[in-house]
Amino acid sequence: MSIHVLSWLTLSVPVLLLWPVCGSGTEVTPLETCVYLITPQYSDELGTYQDGDVIIGGLINLHNLAATPDLSFTRKPGLAQCLEFQERTYRWFQAIVFTVEEINQHPSLLPGVKLGYHIMDSCSRYPHSLTAAMSMISGGNKTCGPTKPAKLLIGDSSSTQSILLSTTLVPLKIPMISYLAGCPCLSDRQKYPNFFRTIPSDFYQARTMVQIAKRFGWTWIGAVIADSDNGHGTLQALEEEIKGTGICLAFYHTLYRERLQKDVAFAARTVQASSARVILVLAWYTDVEAFLLELMRRNVTDRLFLASEIWSTSYNIMANPQLYTISKGTLGVALRSAPIPGFSAHLQQLHPSRYPEDKFLRTLWENTFGCSPTISSSKIIQNSLPPCSGRESLEGHIEFIDTSHLTVSYNIYLAVYAAAHALHSLLECNSQNHTDSKIKPKCSSPDNITPAQLLQHVKDVQYTTQLGEEFYFLEGGIPPVYDLVNWQIAPDGSLQYAFIGHVDGNQLSINDSAITWPGDSGKVPISVCTSECPPGTRKAIKKGLPVCCFDCLPCTEGEISNSTGSIKCYRCPKEFWSNSYKNECVARETEFLSVKETMGITLMSVAVSGAVMTTTVAVIFLYHRNTPIVKANNSELSFLLLLSLKLCFLCALVFVGQPSLWSCRIQQAAFGISFVLCISCILVKTFVVLIAFHSTRPESSALIKWFGLGKQRGIVLVFTCVQVVICAIWLCVSPPLPYQNFGMHRSKVILECTIGSVVGFTCVLGYIGFLATVCFLLAFFARKLPDNFNEAKYITFSMLIFCAVWVAFVPAYVSSPGKYSVVVEVFAILASSFGLLFCIFVPKCYIILLKPENNTKKFLMGKE
Incomplete structure (x- = not known):
């Protein structure tokens, strides 16, 4: 229950003060009566008082539950009866008794001063705790006799009760030292200046839990906590600690003792349905036992529990055989344990006959031995149990008297010693702190000390432990020191905890090999919302879900992630690309029109074949050079045309292979010059044809004389030189260069030649196109000249093919990726070259080789 809900209790402090109003004398007589402000039936009866010079109060939750209060409002309300006696906490009760007795026998600590104690049951509930505290600091007791008020309180165990008590006692400046209240909120020295504790703040416990989870890779954790300030405070500290660590809370549920069965059932259903395999449990050990039993009933046995210090060493849970299966492998944070010399002997000699006023001991005896102890030979406590024989002893009660690993009892031991050292400092004479002999000693008296004085000395207490x-x-607490424990099945089949590490400050030390994990696999449990993304993928957070729940998206082309759980993919360097698994950058594959691939070999074979065919035609023409068909229309131009065609075929070879500085410059220049030479020869031949067939006109004779062989050679040379000049300027100003194209194919680098100057390339192609167009037009006009072998007709067909090829080349070249643009250009060169070769020379070769009878002047002139 939150402290805010209980604020009404703070306002009612005056009503809860239990000062008895007695007669005027100091002693109570039969004629006098005591009047209590509230009925004393609970607070003064359920407590133990030992007189002394200074009284230390103690609050121990000897019972775990209070009965349901009577809400009928038909009678005056009172505190509910306490239920469920706890054997474990009775040992805490005796730790106060033992420590006070030990201090009283100490030769140098508080010499001449006897400590007393007043210990009461807080019943694990705030009304009982507050009422008991008011009783102790006011000096009330059941006899209404003169008793001394407590100057300091040891307790309470619960953070909620401690918050309430500290807030209530701040105006009275009464110091309190808790032995188990770990709520991080209590470290606020402004709000709780009178609160101290011999336990580290649960902030450090939460941090330890996070360190353990990170060590074993648990990112999806459920939490079951007590519905108290301690539970909520620790959960808040845990949530702060997991920020930025990649750990998420799958769920959290609270357990409230008054509705325990309902809360336990709901929490168990959630655990059963959740994918979280690691459950953090922060609750009182009896509540945890009920929770584990419910999980067993549901057959949920494959979870690992992270235990808080409250139950990580609980013999009660470990002694229950029903819980062996489910709780085996539990990892716990335990308070640092230590022995208390002589404490075991003190516990063994406890007997109701020696402490007849100790009602708690009587309850322990009844629960342990099942009999009712006798107070004297003539008096038997009225009880339904049979009377004890008197020979019962706690020596055989190993769990109770085993003091080898004390935790809370040791914290109480430290707290009482801290109070004693503070009293010792307060009662010490002032002259011991001064060297001036003129200063008279000022010694405080135990009867005159005030809680406010004691509070100042508690703040500065410092001593050496056993x-x-x-x-x-440190900030009201002690530095964080914990033991780490693991629940394991012992050789005798019982469940025991083993020490597997420790925490000292920020240092976590765990012996992984000593851990027993749940189940039979012996492997570390996996508790994740989504398994870590493998290399080659990245995390993509799901909207509306915790960061631990994500999708694993594959990296895009050219990106990699080479680690598990990567939150992003990284771009490969420019010269590299991602492999098929997207987990490594590999060198990009280079791509160009290679002489070793099928495409390159095919084009080279076609180019060489074209050159061979051209050479063959030249040989045929050379052999039949004196025949009319060869001599017709200038045989010299025919041989020059065959030479230029051969160069066109051979220049295609320059485009095949890995681009280099020289190949990039030569290929375009060779292509442009060769084709201009070829078209120039055809253009001149077309002129010759036109002039020859118009030579019968009187005005044509002068033109024929002017357009002689020299002029024909000159025109071819001039047309060719124009292209040479264009290419020279292009190569000088902005020549084509080898280039690595990384953007065309993602996994490949395309080795290609840049155009350099678009203007230069356009001029080269434009000039070839201009000559081809002129030649086509002239040949088209001469296509119907009256002869049996009209060469203009074949030139027209050749130019038509040539122009069609290069008109189609432009869009194909621009749209072709990578090396295929080179293939397109080579194909255009070869196609146009073959078109010229076949259209112009194949008909002549046909007559020369197959129709030699037609290779006469009369036949060619159409006169036969």
């Missing part, structure tokens, strides 16, 4: 360690308060 283990040789320096004890002091």
